[in-house]
Amino acid sequence: ATFGDYGGQYVPEALMPALQELEDAYERYVLENEDGFMDEFRERMRDFGGRPTPLQRADRLSERYDREIYLKREDLVHGGAHKLNNALGQVLLSKYMGKERVIAETGAGQHGTATAMAAAHLDMPCEIYMGRTDVNRQRPNVYRMRMNGAEVNPVEAGSGTLKEAINETFRDWATTVETTHYVIGSVVGPHPFPKLVRDFQAVIGREAREQIREKAGRLPDSVVACAGGGSNTMGTFHEFVPDDDVALYAVEAGGSSLGVDEEEGVAPNSATLSTGTDGVLHGAMTKLLQSEEGQIVESHSVSAGLDYAGVGPELANLVETDRVTPVNVDDDAALNGFHRLSNLEGIIPALESSHALGYLEESHDELGDLVVVNVSGRGDKDLETVLEETEKRDLEAAPDVEVFDG
């Protein structure tokens, strides 16, 4: 396999030639910068995407936790999250490969909107698959994709969420593979996707590593990032992996409780690294939330972007080899993290990133004197969810928001 026991290419035969073509393109364009691909990618990420993003000292969190806390501000990337790093890279690569069309899956819509933006920017026809349930509950993101000129194809099957959207995108790809590139949204899927996406996202850690050395004069004691599929996690960690003294924490969504309800086929969490078992999903051997029989269960998290039953195989391997520590915090802790950063630092974080901040609150004592936390995205998209979920709970960090009539 690609990463220790994890990774591989578990896909229908029809897709294998495309994966080999992609592997070839990955090696030439990404690894060897053929035709200046990486130069163009970096230039577009600078001018279109807004890179580099800052590494900001969080003054009030530093005070609160009595140590130096730095935030990597991926929320400032065009589109509001790290997602564009990957989407732009892949859409550009598909152009270099001579593809005529890109497709992508999306759950809550973050990867879909990033892909649609990148495709508009690069004048590439784009179709996004999105579960019917997600289409109806994430309308603003559907509109954003439409406004960027992408087709949005609602997937009617099953529960109409991310898993079904991925399955349907694979089906489209199996039909159109000769002319179409599938822009996978995280460090998941068959080889070479986990490496490709990681390399496009690795700019996060590369910048952060340089920035922290410049600002703090040394490498951090620990780096904390949330983990769903794992693209912001791998992107943040990759450059630090060889730095043995830097502890890496992948914070998963503990949801409402850990464990799998076999009866219902549901896991009320997305803590794949912490609680999952090895198996094959969406093209790769990795850690999964599954029943004993091997059926994939529905994961759950207050954060739609972490709500996935699998995880990147490289991250699974880094956990298996003890380089990355998997931890998790529950929905309440994430919501408190959301409110705390909004209130103390004037940054409204994505609910995904709020998990990293929740972990910081709970376990800062174990993180050393100098901590980098990746703020993978902004939380504007999550306002409605946060309001609803906050109302149901008694959260210490939440403000009173009632200023409306009747």
Add this chain to the structure above:
Amino acid sequence: ATFGDYGGQYVPEALMPALQELEDAYERYVLENEDGFMDEFRERMRDFGGRPTPLQRADRLSERYDREIYLKREDLVHGGAHKLNNALGQVLLSKYMGKERVIAETGAGQHGTATAMAAAHLDMPCEIYMGRTDVNRQRPNVYRMRMNGAEVNPVEAGSGTLKEAINETFRDWATTVETTHYVIGSVVGPHPFPKLVRDFQAVIGREAREQIREKAGRLPDSVVACAGGGSNTMGTFHEFVPDDDVALYAVEAGGSSLGVDEEEGVAPNSATLSTGTDGVLHGAMTKLLQSEEGQIVESHSVSAGLDYAGVGPELANLVETDRVTPVNVDDDAALNGFHRLSNLEGIIPALESSHALGYLEESHDELGDLVVVNVSGRGDKDLETVLEETEKRDLEAAPDVEVFDG
């Protein structure tokens, strides 16, 4: 007056000492960088605000208009618009001045959210005045302010919009002036606000001027920015004003038609520079939309952020002295500009900025070979408005967005 015939300090006597104190602080901290104020401001705008923002070549617009079009990407500033440049500057200044509290007015909520973010970041108590009508129709922004820990005070008077909010903020300030700084949201108000805000915003043009020289090897033939109160306009233009060969276009909201309906006390536009007459509003002599008798009329634009009956006095003077050319485009042209940039470049612009893009479409032939357009903010906030307004119209640039059930 401060700028030719415009500017001045038309405020209640009680506020005059505060304005003089502010003038003193402006000179010491902003102009002379006392105690390293400007250094800290720039550092925070870099690390917290995400500066510098890119100047991006717009490939497809350049092709469409057969000239070089560059976009200044203020939509990438933290919070989604140039507004933070000013809000952070003033909140930081209020700290240097030893103030205990800041207040601000907001219409659609952009300046309010920027001020709330800055105040959270700098640990400064903050209250925002917002018309009741605006509070009820801009809930997401109200929530964002609350989440950043700001109080939001609904103003019940009048039509419950921006004008009333400004009046009410002046009233608060007249009561609390000794301990409170009023963070005015644009280059309007009494001296020294127009200069202060301009200087905080001038980073836009300073960066753009350097960037265009680096990228295109020369200064642009023209610079285009939308104009409501005029803070992004002055921020973009300021550094170019001495460059006589650079034409400066301030694009106002033509709304549904030009002119003032005296009977109704309403102007169905916000084209103050193009159609306004001289008068005094909110502390300064400037150009205004007013009745013959001097009553301020209600302005209207599809873009809430341009919807103001006054304009910055310095901008009025630059128009009066023919350095800046005032132009305007109507609601339809702005909406088409919104869709065009979203579709062609993968950037969803604020409706404010869409006016500049609408003007580019209509008059690109007059703008020379090298054009810089300021994208003052992102349009996520405007999605709902755009959908509603698009549905009412037959717009050539609009996509079909219907992918929903029933």
Add this chain to the structure above:
Amino acid sequence: MTDDSNAAPESDIETAIRENDPALITYITAGDPSLEDTKRYVEALDRGGSDLIELGLPFSEPVAEGATIQAAINRALDAGTTPEGFFELVDDLETEAPLLVMTYYNMILQYGSEPDVRPFVERAAEAGLSGIIVPDLPAEEADPLREACDDHGLDLVFIVAPTTEGERLETIMSQVSGFAYVQARLGTTGARADVSTATHESLERLSEYDVPKAVGFGVSEGDHAAEIVEAGADGVIVGSALIDIVAGSDDPAADLEAKAEELKRGAVRGAESLTVDTEDTPEPEQP
């Protein structure tokens, strides 16, 4: 009051205050709820013992006013009150008390065919007004209007705020004509339940200047008037409390007259207490 403005005595207002010390200065908004009503109300205030009457010419953005006068202004604007209508009202009025107009600077500028303060002042003088108060015109910006007022024999009344100190106080006091409008407290106009410490401090600060001082902002009762006069004021200014009557009373004219009488009595009581027992000045209340 239709005689030629040039004939208006140079010191109409100052005389009215000095001769009636402690003077009562009353304010209502013209056109609230109609100019006809305003005429009756002004006459009632005159009968009730006002020594000076301020008439508000409504402006759409009254940033110095509290909720009460804002509402009055909105009612007046909704009723279609215009500067010309206002002047015609003044043309018609025949009061004992001299009249002042209180309005915002833009209203003055816009009167006439282009932005210029002179047409307004000329017309004000012609209508028989004795002075002008402009809440958004500090001394620094007042030269054009003061010159026009001087030319037409009108007083331009300046406001002295609790924050007005040092050099600025000097400047303003050197320019005062008519009287110094002493703002009783920070904030906007509006009836309050007490007299602020700031009032006492302001009057103290102003005691060295030999110009009439009238205190406004928050005065609503005879007892306030008494206290203010005891503290050294030459007059009290009452506005919002009268607007409350205009807006809420079944017989505003009668109630306005009665209220003016109460206030005037209060002021006089204050003056008497001052003469009788200068040592027994009541403690200023704590804010």
Add this chain to the structure above:
Amino acid sequence: MTDDSNAAPESDIETAIRENDPALITYITAGDPSLEDTKRYVEALDRGGSDLIELGLPFSEPVAEGATIQAAINRALDAGTTPEGFFELVDDLETEAPLLVMTYYNMILQYGSEPDVRPFVERAAEAGLSGIIVPDLPAEEADPLREACDDHGLDLVFIVAPTTEGERLETIMSQVSGFAYVQARLGTTGARADVSTATHESLERLSEYDVPKAVGFGVSEGDHAAEIVEAGADGVIVGSALIDIVAGSDDPAADLEAKAEELKRGAVRGAESLTVDTEDTPEPEQP
């Protein structure tokens, strides 16, 4: 079919195809709508002339399937179909036609106490299955499963796609056991109205290899079967068209049997036309 799996003949499947060329291979999803029904349906397909029968073991993420089989899988999962239930069904079945299991790799991995393909293969052999088809297991990842299959005398059937060319085709064909599953067109499973150009091209490309070739993906009618056999296939594979009967018929068993007969007749017709007039091969349809 309860005899020891080690006794299963090495070439069960290949024999079934070669001896019955043109062979009919039928597929249904086990557990749709229940395992009891599946038993009756399999027996009907066997009676109808199936030469091989594929039984789908449902997996929650069937990425290679079109809408029809997806729906069947969902029905089977909703009915509580488990691998153990599946194997018990196979234990019970006594068919003329050898049986294959078609499932996704994770189902194979997870059978038993920890991720390992061997327990599944052992149990499959024990239940009397003759082979395994795994739509998400390309040759590159197949070593562990192929070894286990070899150990237990099961065929591991590989799919050859329209995109499978050159070196990869060589590799796959060198590993084929049982037969080569020729994917008729790009895309997913599902009944279609025609036979694609890709089918003809694939069979052309495979003509040099001396292994049985069966064509699936989109075959729904006797005429398709005929055309495919005429184009050089040794067998036709039909799935979605049968699922449609399972889901929609009033008497699925009878209709499945009739459909199998129609398809087998079509295949035989194709073979006959090939023997009679090899020069009159129909033009491949344009896509």
